[in-house]
Amino acid sequence: xxxxxxxxxxxxxxxxxxxxxxxxxxxxxxxxxxxxxxxxxxxxxxxxxxxxxxxxxxxxxxxxxxxxxxxxxxxxxxxxxxxxxxxxxxxxxxxxxxxxxxxxxxxxxxxxxxxxxxxxxxxxxxxxxxxxxxxxxxxxxxxxxxxxxxxxxxxxxxxxxxxxxxxxxxxxxxxxxxxxxxxxxxxxxxxxxxxxxxxxxxxxxxxxxxxxxxxxxxxxxxxxxxxxxxxxxxxxxxxxxxxxxxxxxxxxxxxxxxxxxxxxxxxxxxxxxxxxxxxxxxxxxxxxxxxxxxxxxxxxxxxxxxxxxxxxxxxxxxxxxxxxxxxxxxxxxxxxxxxxxxxxxxxxxxxxxxxxx
Ligand code: CA
Numbered sequence: 001x002x003x004x005x006x007x008x009x010x011x012x013x014x015x016x017x018x019x020x021x022x023x024x025x026x027x028x029x030x031x032x033x034x035x036x037x038x039x040x041x042x043x044x045x046x047x048x049x050x051x052x053x054x055x056x057x058x059x060x061x062x063x064x065x066x067x068x069x070x071x072x073x074x075x076x077x078x079x080x081x082x083x084x085x086x087x088x089x090x091x092x093x094x095x096x097x098x099x100x101x102x103x104x105x106x107x108x109x110x111x112x113x114x115x116x117x118x119x120x121x122x123x124x125x126x127x128x129x130x131x132x133x134x135x136x137x138x139x140x141x142x143x144x145x146x147x148x149x150x151x152x153x154x155x156x157x158x159x160x161x162x163x164x165x166x167x168x169x170x171x172x173x174x175x176x177x178x179x180x181x182x183x184x185x186x187x188x189x190x191x192x193x194x195x196x197x198x199x200x201x202x203x204x205x206x207x208x209x210x211x212x213x214x215x216x217x218x219x220x221x222x223x224x225x226x227x228x229x230x231x232x233x234x235x236x237x238x239x240x241x242x243x244x245x246x247x248x249x250x251x252x253x254x255x256x257x258x259x260x261x262x263x264x265x266x267x268x269x270x271x272x273x274x275x276x277x278x279x280x281x282x283x284x285x286x287x288x289x290x291x292x293x294x295x296x297x298x299x300x301x302x303x304x305x306x307x308x309x310x311x312x313x314x315x316x317x318x319x320x321x322x323x324x325x326x327x328x329x330x331x332x333x334x335x336x337x338x339x340x341x342x343x344x345x346x347x348x349x350x351x352x353x354x355x356x357x
Contacts, residue, residue, distance in 0.1 A: 149273030156232035157212030180236030217280025
């Protein structure tokens, strides 16, 4: 009897092993390419897609391989949406507000001046209807879009000269993207967007007089402080979220388990970039006063801040005229912000205001 049982077990094991080998032999390996806006060493932005690709490879046991191309490879830092839409790339990693000129509805998904902080905005994306609205906008481009990593509150930028009044802004040329750029333009500045690799030389050569980039973790390494020592606190990008893009047709062709692995890796790597950038900025800030005594940290004068707030409100009214979807997104954001901010006040704000050390 014992022998009989063992034989049956062995036969069964052989059949299962045979099936597994056959199944493995048929398993398709998907080889994808991802294009980023960022240069090959631009941490932590470039780390988010790289970490995502590594997680996907490990979790799928090598069945989905994603090659990450930095901007020096494809030479189209601001062409990510077009390349993913057109299928030259299966995926992208960039910032939604770079395409506001092509589709105004993509603007609010990165950050909005005086808008939500990173935790508030993540809550909106995943539990407040934000992700559905983002998919609705990108459906037109046959692309899926996901939160791709947050910088937290950004610094207001580097200026050669101190800004003492509203008049001091007039005539200055500044690199500042998104809706904040439009506000600065209304306040008399000439605004432009420049890829990360050209920022320092543009500032050094005087092509621009000021720029905003991210925060101390990323900014100090760029050397902006050497030519523009006035470093202003932020107002314009309180919770900048990058985006992962996926070509919809390519995504549909993936088996269900690979779809789940991809979406999970995207979400984990996005949160991870938020943590990584927070640590980078905390470390850089701790060193700043000691190692870079020429940096002068400033807050914009009340007159300037009031003008920015007023112009923000006026421009939002102007911008949403005849744009029902943009209005729907911005209304959803402001309603969520109003509610979430009450909780932020009761929790983080009240705690922090008495515990600043
Ligand atoms: Ca920025």
